[in-house]
Amino acid sequence: GAVVSQHPSWVICKSGTSVKIECRSLDFQATTMFWYRQFPKQSLMLMATSNEGSKATYEQGVEKDKFLINHASLTLSTLTVTSAHPEDSSFYICSAIPLGRGTEAFFGQGTRLTVV
């Protein structure tokens, strides 16, 4: 299989602060990683596609200045929630598809963010 490690698994922060979430592929490389968000009893919704060495592609309605994505290497993408507010509280999860190994996506363990 392929392992994606996401850190932290949960975080509580105060309104107005920023939170960085890391997504690492441990045993494969990926030029593209995906960031999803899941609110309670809702489906996972794609937020953005993270491209190694270039700008991320954001889905409609997702503020790129609020959700900063950096994909500096083939094994690491980060999502920073800037100036977090309680409505940003959600389950954030990343996924990646190993280069040259088909189309199965592997997911990180997810990060549960609570903004108080």
Place this chain on the structure above:
Amino acid sequence: RKEVEQDPGPFNVPEGATVAFNCTYSNSASQSFFWYRQDCRKEPKLLMSVYSSGNEDGRFTAQLNRASQYISLLIRDSKLSDSATYLCVVNTKGSGYALNFGKGTSLLVTP
């Protein structure tokens, strides 16, 4: 209209029962189809891909009808450990392998 729609659930079934989940997708350009399983507060895990010819993996059978844009998952001889949320997932051409998720159908298998 949501791109991927599933039975709302929840499904409560006794151990040993057979249960079927349905899913429809709206984008006819969709290329790849999957069923994922998600346990509470955990990441989704791939259960099986879905092929046009239909495919089976042990107690699980998946079917795809491209003409109707319909996908199904059949679970036979349900086990307690099958209790989870089952997500219908579609990949659409041009999306760069980003996955579109259905809302999920909750299954509870009881003793």
